[in-house]
Amino acid sequence: MDDLYRENLMDHYQHPRHHGPMAECDAEAEGQNPLCGDQVIVQVKMTDGTIEEMRFTGHGCAISQAATSMLTELVQGLTVDEAAALPSQAILDELAIPLSAMRVKCAVLGLGTLKLALHRSAGTPLPAEWGDTDEMVWS
Secondary structure, rough: OHHHHHHHHHHHHOOOOOEEOOOOOOHHHHHEEOOOEEEEEEEEEEOOOOEEEEEEEOOOHHHHEEEEEEEEHHHHEEHHHHHOOHHHHHHHHHHOOOOHHHHHHHHHHHHHHHHHHHHHHHHOOOOHHHHHHOOOOOO
């Protein structure tokens, strides 16, 4: 079963969903994990408080890029509040493979960047558990 999840991860890495810039977006943020070299830029289009589309660009390890690809599918159709409240475990469950503490940071980079974009768009601060994430750079 573990091989099936690894195949899914590699499929998302090699054929990322919703990858590429958006012509117009309602929310945008960039996140980096300098320890691994991962970088993602998240863009979100919203309609009436619902995520219509999330797209991303970036580079990095298979885990950061695949997890962000999976995230684009996970949040489509969610309300902004639902997406902003997603716990880290949601993306770890999507990956469904064991990860070291260092790799967990790679896996949640896209989610943290999405949260930053949504909170910025709403004019609210990023929750403390994300704002104080060691080694991560949000811009």
